[in-house]
Amino acid sequence: MRFLLRRLLLFALALLGLSLVIFAALRVLPGDVATIMAGLNSPPERVAALRAQLGLDRSLPRQYADWMSGLARGDFGRSMLTGQPIGAQVISRAVITFPLIGLGLGLALLIGVPLGCVSLMAGSPRLRSLSHVLSIVGGSIPALWGGLLLILLLSRGVGLLGILPAQGFPDLGWSDPARAWASLVLPALTLGILVGASLMRYTRSALGELADSGRIDLARACGMTRNEALVRVGLRLVLPQLVSVVGLTFAEMITGAMVVENLFALPGLGSGLVTDLGGRDLIAVQSELFMLAAFFLAMGLLVDLLHRALDPRLKAAPGSGEAGA
Amino acid sequence: MSMDMRMNMHAGKSVAGQEPPGGESPTSSRLRRAWQRARFVVRAVWAQGEGRFAMTVLCLWILVSLVCLAWTPWPLWATDGYRVWQTPSRAHPLGTDGTGADVLSWLLAGSATNLAICLLTVVLAGALGSLLLAATVSRTPALAGSSTVVVDALISIPTVLIALILAVPMGSSALVIVLACGIGYGLNLARVARPAALLAAGSDYALSALSSGASGWRILTRHILPNALPAIAVQLSLSAGSSVLAEAGLTYLGVGVPSGLPSWGHSLTTSVRLVNVYPLTVLWPGLVVTIVVVSLNLFGDALREAIDPASNPALRQEAV
Numbered sequence: 086m087r088f089l090l091r092r093l094l095l096f097a098l099a100l101l102g103l104s105l106v107i108f109a110a111l112r113v114l115p116g117d118v119a120t121i122m123a124g125l126n127s128p129p130e131r132v133a134a135l136r137a138q139l140g141l142d143r144s145l146p147r148q149y150a151d152w153m154s155g156l157a158r159g160d161f162g163r164s165m166l167t168g169q170p171i172g173a174q175v176i177s178r179a180v181i182t183f184p185l186i187g188l189g190l191g192l193a194l195l196i197g198v199p200l201g202c203v204s205l206m207a208g209s210p211r212l213r214s215l216s217h218v219l220s221i222v223g224g225s226i227p228a229l230w231g232g233l234l235l236i237l238l239l240s241r242g243v244g245l246l247g248i249l250p251a252q253g254f255p256d257l258g259w260s261d262p263a264r265a266w267a268s269l270v271l272p273a274l275t276l277g278i279l280v281g282a283s284l285m286r287y288t289r290s291a292l293g294e295l296a297d298s299g300r301i302d303l304a305r306a307c308g309m310t311r312n313e314a315l316v317r318v319g320l321r322l323v324l325p326q327l328v329s330v331v332g333l334t335f336a337e338m339i340t341g342a343m344v345v346e347n348l349f350a351l352p353g354l355g356s357g358l359v360t361d362l363g364g365r366d367l368i369a370v371q372s373e374l375f376m377l378a379a380f381f382l383a384m385g386l387l388v389d390l391l392h393r394a395l396d397p398r399l400k401a402a403p404g405s406g407e408a409g410a
Numbered sequence: 411m412s413m414d415m416r417m418n419m420h421a422g423k424s425v426a427g428q429e430p431p432g433g434e435s436p437t438s439s440r441l442r443r444a445w446q447r448a449r450f451v452v453r454a455v456w457a458q459g460e461g462r463f464a465m466t467v468l469c470l471w472i473l474v475s476l477v478c479l480a481w482t483p484w485p486l487w488a489t490d491g492y493r494v495w496q497t498p499s500r501a502h503p504l505g506t507d508g509t510g511a512d513v514l515s516w517l518l519a520g521s522a523t524n525l526a527i528c529l530l531t532v533v534l535a536g537a538l539g540s541l542l543l544a545a546t547v548s549r550t551p552a553l554a555g556s557s558t559v560v561v562d563a564l565i566s567i568p569t570v571l572i573a574l575i576l577a578v579p580m581g582s583s584a585l586v587i588v589l590a591c592g593i594g595y596g597l598n599l600a601r602v603a604r605p606a607a608l609l610a611a612g613s614d615y616a617l618s619a620l621s622s623g624a625s626g627w628r629i630l631t632r633h634i635l636p637n638a639l640p641a642i643a644v645q646l647s648l649s650a651g652s653s654v655l656a657e658a659g660l661t662y663l664g665v666g667v668p669s670g671l672p673s674w675g676h677s678l679t680t681s682v683r684l685v686n687v688y689p690l691t692v693l694w695p696g697l698v699v700t701i702v703v704v705s706l707n708l709f710g711d712a713l714r715e716a717i718d719p720a721s722n723p724a725l726r727q728e729a730v
Contacts, residue, residue: 099563110578225651225703227658229678230696237689333566340570344659348682358574359663370578377571385566 088393096386103378108149111371118367122165139368152371161372166364171372175354181254182353185269185276186342190335192277193284198327200281201288202320205296206312220289223282228341232275232348239271252350272345279341280334287330291323325396332388336381450724454716461712467705475522482519484512486672497688505691507680516680517695519672524654524702527587527673531653532646534592539599539642540635546604547611547634549626561600569594569656570663577665584667591656595649603641610637640717647710651703658699674699 111118119136136142139162140151155161161171204216240250250271255264292315295301300322304314343355350356354377361369393399455461484502490510498505504513545557573590580586610616616633624632635642654674660666661675662682669676677695684691719725 095559095563103567107575110575113579221707222700222704225655225700225707227655227678227696227699227703229658229662229682230692230699233682233685233692233696237685237692336566336568339568340656340659343570344662347663359665362574362577363664367578374571374575374578378567381566381568381571382563385563388566389562 188273189276193280196281197284464709535595538596542600651706
C-alpha cells in the first residue's frame with residue numbers, strides 16, 4: 086500500500102515535470118509561437134490576432150494554468166491545420182495506432198518467447214546458434230528497412246507475392262473491419278519481427294541465467310526433464326522480468342510505430358504528430374506530446390505494479406522499491 | 411602471454427598499493443595499468459569469433475569514415491538534372507537520387523556522420539549515466555533517493571519522444587539525436603548498472619576504505635565505478651547500436667539529420683523513394699546499417715565476456 090502511494094506520487098510529480106518541460110520547449114523558441122504558426126512573411130496584425138486568439142499575449146504562468154485547466158476539462162483546443170478539435174483528432178488517430186501496436190506486440194510475443202526457448206533448449210547446437218543469430222540480426226534491422234523488405238516481399242503491386250495491401254488505411258475505417266485489419270497486417274508484422282527478436286534475446290538470457298541455478302536442479306530432482314523444468318518452472322520465474330521488459334519494449338515500440346505509420350501511410354498518432362510538427366501546429370503538438378508522455382508514464386506505473394504483483398519476492402524485501410528488476 | 415609481461419604485471423601490482431616505482435608518478439603508473447588492462451580486454455574480444463567479426467566491421471567503419479572526409483567516388487554535390495533516379499550503372503553502382511547525385515557516395519559519406527553521432531551519444535550517455543550512478547550511491551540520502559526516483563520515473567519515456575520535444579525548439583539537427591539518445595540511454599545505463607554499483611558501495615572493501623579515511627570521490631572512482639564498469643561498458647556498446655537505429659528512424663521522420671548532410675538515415679530515406687525505380691537498390695543502405703548494428707551488439711556480447719574478471723583470466727591475474 087505504501088509502495089502504491091509512493092509510486093502514484095512519483096507518477097504525478099513526473100507528469101508535472103514533463104508538462105513544464107514541454108511547455109518550456111515551446112516557449113524558448115526563437116521568435117514566439119504565434120510568429121512561427123502564422124508563417125514567416127505574415128503581417129504583424131495577423132500575428133497579433135493569432136496571439137490574442139491563442140491566449141499567447143498573457144503571462145507565462147497564466148498560459149500554463151490555462152493549458153492545464155483545459156487539459157483537465159478535456160478541452161485541448163483546435164488544430165490550426167484541420168480546424169478539428171484536437172481531442173477528437175487524437176482519438177481518430179489512436180484507433181489506428183493502438184490496434185497496430187497491440188497486433189505488433191501480440192506477434193512479437195508469439196515469435197519471441199517460443200523462439201527464445203528454442204534458442205536455449207533445442208537439442209542440436211546448430212539450431213541453437215541459428216536462432217541466436219536470428220535474434221541478433223532481427224533486433225538490428227532498422228524499422229524502415231524491415232518494412233520496405235516486407236513491402237517488396239508481400240505487398241500488392243511491387244511485391245513478389247502480392248497478397249496484402251501495401252499502403253494506406255481504408256477510407257471507411259473500422260466500419261469495414263476485414264479491410265482495416267488487412268491494412269494493418271504488414272505494418273504490425275514489421276513491428277512484430279523487430280520487437281520479437283529483442284524479446285527472444287531477453288527470454289533466452291533470463292532463462293539461461295536461471296538454468297544454472299539450483300531451482301531448475303530442484304525441479305529436475307522432482308522428476309522433470311531439463312526442458313520441462315525450464316518451461317514449467319523457469320518461465321514462471323522469469324515472468325515478472327519479462328513483463329517489465331515487454332512494458333519497456335512497448336515504450337520503445339512507439340519509435341518503430343511512428344516510422345512504420347509513415348512508411349505505410351497510416352494516419353495514426355505517430356505520423357500525425359510528425360505532420361503537426363512539420364505544419365507548425367504547435368498548440369496541437371504541445372497537447373499531443375503531453376498526452377503521449379502521460380501515456381508512457383502510466384505504462385511505466387502499470388508495469389511496476391504488475392511486476393510487483395507477479396513477483397512476491399519483492400514484497401518480502403522491505404523498503405527496496407523495485408530494485409532487483 | 412609471455413613471461414616477462416607477467417613479471418611486469420606483478421611488479422606493477424606490488425608497488426601499486428604502496429608507492430610509485432622510482433621516477434614514475436602515481437598518475438602515469440595508473441595510466442599504464444589502465445592501458446595494459448584495456449589491451450587484455452581487446453585481446454579477449456578478438457579471441458572470440460563474434461568479437462573478431464565485430465571489431466573488423468567497426469575498424470572498417472572508422473576507416474571508411476576517415477577516407478570519405480577526403481574522398482568519395484563522386485563529389486557529394488555533383489548533381490545533374492538530366493540524370494535523376496537512374497538505375498545502377500558502371501558510373502553509379504547504386505544509381506542516382508532525385509537530384510542526380512551518386513547514391514553510393516552519399517552512403518559512404520554518411521558513415522562519418524553516423525560515427526560522430528554514435529561517439530557523441532556514447533560519451534554523453536556515459537557521462538550522464540555515471541553522474542546518476544554516483545548520485546545513487548552517494549551517502550547523502552536525499553541525493554541518492556531523488557536520483558533513483560528520477561531515473562525510475564523517466565525510464566519509461568521513449569527516446570523518440572525526447573527527440574520530438576527537443577525538435578520543437580531546435581528543429582531538425584544532428585544535435586537533437588545526440589541529446590535525445592544521450593539522455594535516454596544515460597537513464598537506461600544508470601538503471602542497468604545500479605545493482606552492481608549498490609553492491610560495491612555496500613561492500614566490506616568500500617567500508618574499510620571509508621574507515622581508513624578515504625574520501626567519497628576516491629571510493630567512487632577506485633571502488634564503485636570499476637565494479638560497475640563491465641555493466642557500463644556493455645550497456646554503452648548496445649547504446650551505440652541503438653543510436654545508429656535511432657538516427658535512421660528520426661532522420662526519416664524529419665527531426666534528425668537535416669537534409670543536405672549525408673547520413674545512413676538519409677540514404678535509407680532516399681532508398682524508400684528509389685523502390686519504384688529499381689527495387690534492389692533498397693538493399694544496400696539497410697544492409698550497411700544492419701551489419702554495423704549487429705557488430706555493435708556482438709561487440710557488446712564479446713565485451714561482456716572479456717571485461718569480466720570472472721571469465722577473463724588475464725584480468726584476474728593482475729588483480730591477485
